[in-house]
Amino acid sequence: MTLDAVLARIDDDLPQALDRLMELLRIPSISTDPAYKPDCARAADWLVADLQALGFDAASRPTPGHPMVVAHGGDGTGRHLLFYGHYDVQPVDPLTLWDRDPFDPQVETTAKGRVIRGRGSSDDKGQLMTFLEACRAWKAVHGTLPGKLTIFLEGEEESGSPSLIPFMKENAAELTADLALICDTGLFEDAVPAITTMLRGLCKTEFTLKAANRDLHSGMYGGLARNPIHVLTRILSGLHDDQGRVQVPGFYDDVAELPDSLRQQWQSLAFDHAKYLGDVGLSVPSGESDRTPLEMIWSRPTAEVNGIWGGYTGAGFKTVLPSEANAKVSFRLVSAQDPQKIIPAFRAWAESQLPDDCEIIWHDAVEGSPASVMEIGDPAFELARQALTDEWGRSAAFVGAGGSIPIAGYFKSILGMDAMLIGFGRDDDNIHSPNEKYDLECFHKGIRSWARVLARLA
Amino acid sequence: MTLDAVLARIDDDLPQALDRLMELLRIPSISTDPAYKPDCARAADWLVADLQALGFDAASRPTPGHPMVVAHGGDGTGRHLLFYGHYDVQPVDPLTLWDRDPFDPQVETTAKGRVIRGRGSSDDKGQLMTFLEACRAWKAVHGTLPGKLTIFLEGEEESGSPSLIPFMKENAAELTADLALICDTGLFEDAVPAITTMLRGLCKTEFTLKAANRDLHSGMYGGLARNPIHVLTRILSGLHDDQGRVQVPGFYDDVAELPDSLRQQWQSLAFDHAKYLGDVGLSVPSGESDRTPLEMIWSRPTAEVNGIWGGYTGAGFKTVLPSEANAKVSFRLVSAQDPQKIIPAFRAWAESQLPDDCEIIWHDAVEGSPASVMEIGDPAFELARQALTDEWGRSAAFVGAGGSIPIAGYFKSILGMDAMLIGFGRDDDNIHSPNEKYDLECFHKGIRSWARVLARLA
Numbered sequence: 016m017t018l019d020a021v022l023a024r025i026d027d028d029l030p031q032a033l034d035r036l037m038e039l040l041r042i043p044s045i046s047t048d049p050a051y052k053p054d055c056a057r058a059a060d061w062l063v064a065d066l067q068a069l070g071f072d073a074a075s076r077p078t079p080g081h082p083m084v085v086a087h088g089g090d091g092t093g094r095h096l097l098f099y100g101h102y103d104v105q106p107v108d109p110l111t112l113w114d115r116d117p118f119d120p121q122v123e124t125t126a127k128g129r130v131i132r133g134r135g136s137s138d139d140k141g142q143l144m145t146f147l148e149a150c151r152a153w154k155a156v157h158g159t160l161p162g163k164l165t166i167f168l169e170g171e172e173e174s175g176s177p178s179l180i181p182f183m184k185e186n187a188a189e190l191t192a193d194l195a196l197i198c199d200t201g202l203f204e205d206a207v208p209a210i211t212t213m214l215r216g217l218c219k220t221e222f223t224l225k226a227a228n229r230d231l232h233s234g235m236y237g238g239l240a241r242n243p244i245h246v247l248t249r250i251l252s253g254l255h256d257d258q259g260r261v262q263v264p265g266f267y268d269d270v271a272e273l274p275d276s277l278r279q280q281w282q283s284l285a286f287d288h289a290k291y292l293g294d295v296g297l298s299v300p301s302g303e304s305d306r307t308p309l310e311m312i313w314s315r316p317t318a319e320v321n322g323i324w325g326g327y328t329g330a331g332f333k334t335v336l337p338s339e340a341n342a343k344v345s346f347r348l349v350s351a352q353d354p355q356k357i358i359p360a361f362r363a364w365a366e367s368q369l370p371d372d373c374e375i376i377w378h379d380a381v382e383g384s385p386a387s388v389m390e391i392g393d394p395a396f397e398l399a400r401q402a403l404t405d406e407w408g409r410s411a412a413f414v415g416a417g418g419s420i421p422i423a424g425y426f427k428s429i430l431g432m433d434a435m436l437i438g439f440g441r442d443d444d445n446i447h448s449p450n451e452k453y454d455l456e457c458f459h460k461g462i463r464s465w466a467r468v469l470a471r472l473a
Numbered sequence: 474m475t476l477d478a479v480l481a482r483i484d485d486d487l488p489q490a491l492d493r494l495m496e497l498l499r500i501p502s503i504s505t506d507p508a509y510k511p512d513c514a515r516a517a518d519w520l521v522a523d524l525q526a527l528g529f530d531a532a533s534r535p536t537p538g539h540p541m542v543v544a545h546g547g548d549g550t551g552r553h554l555l556f557y558g559h560y561d562v563q564p565v566d567p568l569t570l571w572d573r574d575p576f577d578p579q580v581e582t583t584a585k586g587r588v589i590r591g592r593g594s595s596d597d598k599g600q601l602m603t604f605l606e607a608c609r610a611w612k613a614v615h616g617t618l619p620g621k622l623t624i625f626l627e628g629e630e631e632s633g634s635p636s637l638i639p640f641m642k643e644n645a646a647e648l649t650a651d652l653a654l655i656c657d658t659g660l661f662e663d664a665v666p667a668i669t670t671m672l673r674g675l676c677k678t679e680f681t682l683k684a685a686n687r688d689l690h691s692g693m694y695g696g697l698a699r700n701p702i703h704v705l706t707r708i709l710s711g712l713h714d715d716q717g718r719v720q721v722p723g724f725y726d727d728v729a730e731l732p733d734s735l736r737q738q739w740q741s742l743a744f745d746h747a748k749y750l751g752d753v754g755l756s757v758p759s760g761e762s763d764r765t766p767l768e769m770i771w772s773r774p775t776a777e778v779n780g781i782w783g784g785y786t787g788a789g790f791k792t793v794l795p796s797e798a799n800a801k802v803s804f805r806l807v808s809a810q811d812p813q814k815i816i817p818a819f820r821a822w823a824e825s826q827l828p829d830d831c832e833i834i835w836h837d838a839v840e841g842s843p844a845s846v847m848e849i850g851d852p853a854f855e856l857a858r859q860a861l862t863d864e865w866g867r868s869a870a871f872v873g874a875g876g877s878i879p880i881a882g883y884f885k886s887i888l889g890m891d892a893m894l895i896g897f898g899r900d901d902d903n904i905h906s907p908n909e910k911y912d913l914e915c916f917h918k919g920i921r922s923w924a925r926v927l928a929r930l931a
Contacts, residue, residue, distance in 0.1 A: 047789030106791055112687070174789050215692060219790050228754030229570070232905040234673060234876025237805050238760040238775040240750065245713065245778060252710035255703065292698065296686030299829040302696040317696040320703060321793050326780035327801065331505030331632050332677050333564055334803050334877075335779050335905055343785065345792050347695050371757040418692025419792075447690040447793055 017156060021466045024152040029459055032148045033122065033131070035065065036458070039102070039140050040120040040133045046081055046103035047174035055081040055170045058102045062168055069150055070160060076186075078178035081170030085189070088150075089160030093473050094395070097165040097192035097432070099422055100143025100199065101172035104135035105447045112449035122455060130452040137444035141453035142198040143168060145439065145461035152466060162473030165192050169422070172199075175219070175382065176421060183429045194395055194433055194472075195426045198465075200416055201440030202457070203284065204291075208403035208411040208464070211436035212391050213313060216348030217419035218383025219321075220358050222365070223341050223376040224250075231336040240336055241372050244325045247340040250368050254318050254344075259303040261318045263364045269351040273314045281309045284412065294443050313415030317347040318361075346383075347417060354383025384421030393433055395472055402467035403437065406460055439464065475614060479924045482610040487917055490606045491580065491589070493523065494916070497560070497598050498578040498591045504539055504561035505632035513539040513628045516560045520626055527608055528618060534644075536636035539628030543647070546608075547618030551931050552853070555623040555650035555890070557880055558601025558657065559630035562593035563905045570907035580913060588910040596904035599911035600656045600896055601626060603919035610924060620931030623650050627880070630657075633677070633840065634879060641887045652853055652891055652930075653884045656923075658874055659898030660915070662745065666861035666869040666922070669894035670849050671771060674806030675877035676841025677779075678816050680823070681799050681834040682708075689794040698794055699830050702783045705798040708826050712776050712802075717761040719776045721822045727809040731772045739767045742870065752901050771873030775805040776819075804841075805875060812841025842879030851891055853930055860925035861895065864918055895926065 025032075044058040045051040059075040059082040066073035066086040073086035081103060107117040115121065120133025131141060146166075153161045167190060171178055183190060203209040226243040227236075256262055273281075288308035292298055302311040325340025327333035346357050366375055389396075391413060403411035416436070423434040439461035445451045483490075502516040503509040517533040517540040524531035524544040531544035539561060565575040573579065578591025589599060604624075611619045625648060629636055641648060661667040684701040685694075714720055731739075746766035750756055760769040783798025785791035804815050824833055847854075849871060861869035874894070881892040897919035903909045 047787075047791070049788070106785070106787065108785075108787070217692075217792065219792070221790070226755065229903065229908075230906040231753060232876060233775070233777050233779060233803060234675070234805060234874070235770065235900065235904075236753070237777050237875060238769040238773055239746070239758050239766055240753065240755055241757075241759040242777055244781050245709070248706040248709040248778070248781070251703070251706040288697070295689060295694070295698065297684065297698055297830045299699075300697050301699040301828070301830070308697055311696040312693065315696055317691070319691050319695050319700055319792075319794060320706070320784065321691060321791060321795075322784035322786045323702050323706070323798065324782045324786040326778065327564070327566075328780045328782040328799070329506070329564065329566070332679070332801060332803070333505070333779060333905065334675065334677070334777075336777060337779075340781065341786070343790060345691060345790065347692060370759070372755045372759070416692070417695060418690060442693065445687065446693075447791065448688045450687075 018466065018470045020156045021152050022463050024155050025148065025462050025466060028152060032144070032462065036131065036141055036144045037120050039144065040135055041118055043118045044103045044135070044170065045106050046171050048106060052081065055103055059084050059170055062102055065147065066166060069147070069154060071166060073166070078182055080178045083170070083178070083182055084166065084168035086166040089162050089164045091162045091473070093162045094194060095163040095165070095192040096472060097167055097190065097195045098146050099167050099169070099195055099197045100146065101139045101169040102143065103170045103173050104138065104140070105173050107134050107449070109449065114450055117451070129455040131455060131458060132450065132452045134451050136451055136453035137440045138446035138451065139172065139199045141458055142438055142440065142461065145458060146196070146198055146465050148462040149465035149469060152462070153469065161469040165190065177382070179422065180425060180429065183425055187430055191430045191432060194393070194435060197420060197423060197434050197436045198438050199420055200436045200438035201442065203412050203414050204287065205441050206407070207409050208407040209414045210396060210400060210403070210411060211416045212389040212413045213415035214387040214420050214423055215417050216352065216354065216384045216386040216421070217345060218348065218354035218358050219343065219345040220361060221341070221343045221378040223339050223378070224373060225339045225376060226373050227336065227338045229338050233334040233336050236336050241370065242336045243340040243373060244337060246370060246373050247323070247325065247342060250365050251320055251342060253368070258305065259301065261316070263318065263361050265360050266316065266357065269353060270316055271350040273310060284309070291442060309415070312417035314349055316349045316352055319345055321345050347419065348383070349386045351385070353385060358383065384419060384424055387424040387427070389435070390433055396435060398471040399435055399437060399468050402471050403464055406464045406467050437464070437468065476924065476928045478614045479610050480921055482613050483606065483920050483924060486610060490602070490920065494589065494599055494602045495578050497602065498593055499576055501576045502561045502593070502628065503564050504629050506564060510539065513561055517542050517628055520560055523605060524624060527605070527612060529624060531624070536640055538636040541628070541636070541640055542624065542626035544624040547620050547622045549620045549931065551620045552652060553621040553623070553650040554930060555625055555648065555653045556604050557625050557627070557653055557655045558604065559597045559627040560601065561628045561631050562596065562598070563631050565592050565907070567907065572908055575909070587913040589913060589916060590908065590910045592909050594909055594911035595898045595902035596909065597630070597657045599916055600898065600919065603897065603916060604654070604656055604923050606920040607923035607927060610920070611927065619927040623648065635840070637880065638883060638887065641883055645888055649888045649890060652851070652893060655878060655881055655892050655894045656896050657878050658894045658896030659900065661742065661870050661872050663899050664865070665867050666865040667872045668854060668858060668861070668869060669874045670847040670871045671873035672845040672878050672881055672894070673774070673875050674810065674812065674842045674844040675803060675879070676806065676812035676816050677801065677803040678819060679799070679801045679836040681797050681836070682831060683797045683834060684831050685794065685796045688796050691792040691794050694794055699828065700794045701798040701831060702795060704828060704831050705781070705783065705800060708823050709778055709800060711826070716763070717759065719774070721776065721819050723818050724774065724815065727811065728774055729808040731768060742767070749900060770875035772807055774807045774810055777803055779803050805877065807844045809843070811843060816841065842877060842882055845882040845885070848891055854893060856929040857893055857895060857926050860929050861922055864922045864925050895922070897922065
């Protein structure tokens with residue numbers, strides 16, 4: 016069995032695979048912060064070199080933002096697969112909450128097993144390397160890559176992917192394959208392998224609420240002059256009603272109810288929301304009071320204030336009525352919700368509540384992405400489900416995901432290509448948070464999973 | 474007339490007086506920020522040297538915080554006067570809104586006249602130097618200081634004066650005089666000289682509202698997990714009702730109504746609130762809807778959020794549900810309101826609104842100060858009013874002030890000494906804001922005013 020030989024090769028090569036991942040994790044490729052632009056380019060170059068070593072025809076392709084890595088390799092008459100991952104990572108603040116330098120990764124032994132600790136270990140460098148390592152083992156055993164492959168690695172996933180759509184449109188012919196594989200999701204509840212078939216969309220807006228033309232002394236003006244922090248808290252406090260429903264008019268117009276079949280399947284998953292919340296120090300679902308916890312995170316839209324600031328926030332006190340206050344607000348979208356309608360609706364709703372002497376300055380909105388719902392009729396989904404079940408010893412599930420992976424939607428809308436989302440992250444990976452980690456088991460079995468999937472699909 | 478000689482000397486010496494003030498303004502003595510501690514000490518030393526040059530027995534006296542400057546000089550059997558000012562200044566952020574380096578002061582010619590531009594020019598270095606320059610001219614003409622004088626200059630006024638009460642108590646005998654003069658207030662509406670007889674008190678509190686034990690990915694948790702920014706905006710949005718009344722239970726219990734006599738006097742001042750607000754880009758009073766604008770800033774208490782922050786506030790977006798959100802809140806107090814009751818009442822009110830899974834961490838409160846109401850029966854008040862009327866050509870007024878000058882209350886409660894508040898600031902001085910200035914006219918006539926007041930009182 017050549018698959019067994021590939022799996023054995025993966026097991027033998029794990030220490031070296033880990034060394035390679037550590038090298039990549041040491042590059043602080045934070046895409047949202049312009050200060051790290053050279054590091055993003057460096058991460059792309061590192062991946063190009065590694066892909067070339069695997070025999071790919073690989074290049075770092077410039078964009079107005081961070082480069083795309085595109086590689087072509089293998090041949091054969093079977094399914095042409097495209098693999099997608101992203102090499103950029105989230106910012107690391109607040110740095111004081113990290114137990115180690117986020118960009119000096121290390122394998123740590125914890126009560127629950129060995130983990131790879133560092134920014135990007137799970138989201139998404141560790142995940143994307145599972146696929147590259149599977150290709151490496153395959154090539155070592157077979158002498159060739161597993162079928163015809165295109166690798167497409169992005170460097171702007173954590174900052175709204177501004178270059179992605181233009182790049183895909185300009186290179187549509189080159190990037191189109193029979194099926195896309197995306198590795199940026201997780202297992203279901205730590206042990207059940209999962210193929211994600213529903214993803215929420217995302218749109219965001221940032222604004223400044225202005226009152227006086229300068230900061231005011233709270234003694235000279237307090238009690239008489241408008242305080243924009245008060246106005247901002249008034250508006251944002253009305254974003255949800257007491258039942259957790261978003262109050263922006265029309266927000267739910269394009270939201271479909273979950274089909275009964277899917278509702279029943281999700282109920283059978285017996286999601287342990289008490290544990291899910293307990294892991295982060297919470298106990299009670301705080302969303303829409305008439306929805307199940309899985310609906311809240313997989314199939315219902317949200318409105319969240321991701322950042323707020325105004326007035327004096329440094330050490331000590333400054334008795335000031337500030338001239339302005341600011342907020343960043345984002346929306347997770349489902350079904351047919353259109354980002355091009357949601358952002359204007361939010362803006363109109365906020366502006367309708369402005370009192371005298373106040374105005375809102377809207378900053379450039381990041382282009383939003385709608386939700387994605389996959390066509391699981393393609394037999395590849397069932398083949399992959401079997402491969403995952405073989406590796407993990409648990410029946411793999413079709414699940415939803417609350418996070419946004421806009422690329423899945425773009426593959427469909429721009430390239431006419433279906434996408435299959437398979438990943439090995441765990442809920443306690445602390446992605447987007449301090450002390451991000453990726454379980455060594457997930458890295459190892461993730462590589463083995465891809466070898467099994469490739470054996471069935473390629 | 475020796476007073477005429479003193480006034481002439483003041484006029485002749487103005488360029489040199491200005492040079493001396495510029496030297497003092499160049500020292501960035503920001504008391505609330507520990508980074509500027511050496512600069513605060515340097516400002517104190519500069520003043521000690523200047524007072525010694527005037528013949529005072531002056532010293533910089535250490536405290537656990539920034540030093541006090543105490544100086545004694547002159548003699549005579551008349552009234553022993555103590556003069557108070559403060560040499561520390563407010564922070565300068567946001568620095569980008571300054572038209573020049575806040576600590577590289579300069580005289581600028583504006584449409585309304587010549588102004589001294591720089592942090593501390595009005596609050597309070599420029600003001601305190603009016604008194605020192607009056608003493609200098611007096612000494613040049615008379616050869617002696619004007620009667621028996623104590624100078625007492627503080628370096629922590631802008632950061633809650635933590636060392637003030639202990640220092641006054643430890644040095645009570647040395648600091649007690651017949652009457653205190655305080656120069657940290659302003660003219661009434663730009664041209665009417667004023668003696669402030671009512672001052673609002675102040676208390677402050679800062680807190681962190683915590684939910685999850687770490688920042689959460691808004692895709693994985695959004696819609697299910699508690700967002701502490703939402704909770705914070707809900708609580709703070711309820712701080713006032715629609716009529717602008719503070720909703721903390723018991724907040725108004727110790728607030729007296731304004732006596733009719735004072736209400737009538739204030740009405741006769743014909744306060745132009747449209748201009749006062751218009752100068753800062755506002756048009757409408759936004760406080761308690763059943764109060765006059767002068768009441769709002771002079772005789773009514775306030776609750777203001779001076780700072781708010783939580784989540785991601787940097788460049789770009791981070792789709793996070795933060796683990797915590799923060800606020801700084803302060804209260805202007807009137808009548809018999811007790812800071813020791815107001816802060817606990819606010820804390821209890823905020824905590825009573827916390828939903829499940831949230832807690833508030835209260836940070837150390839800065840010691841508050843109650844409001845002050847002066848005894849204007851002392852004939853010194855009428856003598857000073859005459860002196861000010863002589864200099865400015867407009868009948869001087871007894872007024873209120875919305876800002877807190879706790880020292881006035883401490884002089885009474887600790888040293889049993891009345892205080893007379895005379896100052897020459899203008900409402901457009903931008904104190905506590907970018908582009909602070911002090912009108913050259915106010916500096917010049919302020920020095921002349923003190924010479925006239927000293928001639929009558931000493």
